[in-house]
Amino acid sequence: MQIDLKQPILDKNDRLADELRARFAENHVFVLDLLASPGSGKTSTILATIEALRDEFNIAVIEGDIASSVDAEKIKAQGTAAVQINTGGACHLESAMIKRAVDVLDLERLDLIIIENVGNLVCPTDFDLGESLKAMILSVPEGHDKPLKYPGVFQASEAVVLNKVDTMPMFNFDREAFEDAVRQLNPSAPIFPIAATTGEGVGVWAEWLAERIRHA
Template identity: 85%
Template structure:
């Protein structure tokens, strides 16, 4: 006899995610679930996004990490509400964790919640958090072959940020091959090349996001 433990877990997760999505819609809050590997530049991209959008939108961040509150403290230092979730070893966030996190946030005052998921290209793809969009960050040093090795995360993402593009010559990153692979997996997802040093490309990403927040 084979017992499938995954489906009951996902069913429970999805039920809570539906409740969350209704709450977010009721309060017109747009929610982004940010997926990436450790070191890809998630937190720095979040900080840059906050800086670009904070004059128009009220923003909060939910930080998912196995341990520590380092990233949440960086967000709070910018005057932005941040809730830290430590998974204690779990490789992803689940909707029940998000439900507890938003209980300490004032949804009536928020326009955007950015969820920084645990650094992982596999587990978070299966778990609906009630978000409006999953967005992936890939940094150039990780290699242009990642869509071939981890297709799932590209397939579920509504947009892809290609970070640290300044380092392409160093790592022999083939941007054309990368974009072709992403387009084959997910032709609807825009790709936003971004410089982590100069910020070039940030406006295209934040304009895309701002348009969706306004429609929430």
């Protein structure tokens, strides 16, 4: 006899995600779920995005990590509300975790919540968090072949941020091959080349996101 536990887990997660999505819609809050590998520059991209959007939108961040509150403290130090989720070993966030984090936020005062998912290019794609959209960050040092190795995350994301483009001369990164692979998997997903730590390209990415928020 074979028992499939995955579907009941996903069904429960998806029901709660639908409840969260309705709650976000009621409060006119846009939710961005950011997916990426460890070290891709998720937090630096979030900080750069906040800096570009903070004059127009009230923003909060939900930080997902296996352990520690390092990233949440970085966000708070810049004057933005942040809630830390420690999964204790789980490789992804789930809607029940997001609900607990959202319960301590004042949704009536927010326009945008950015979720920094656990660094992983596999598991987070399966879990609906009630988000308005998923986007992913890939950094140049990770290599241009990641769409071939992890197609699911590229297919699940509505936008791709290519971070650390300022390091491209130091790595054998074939940008044309990368962009071709992404477009084969997800023809409608825009690709935003940025260097989060220097600000290069962040304005274009932030304006695209702002347009999505305005028209949500």
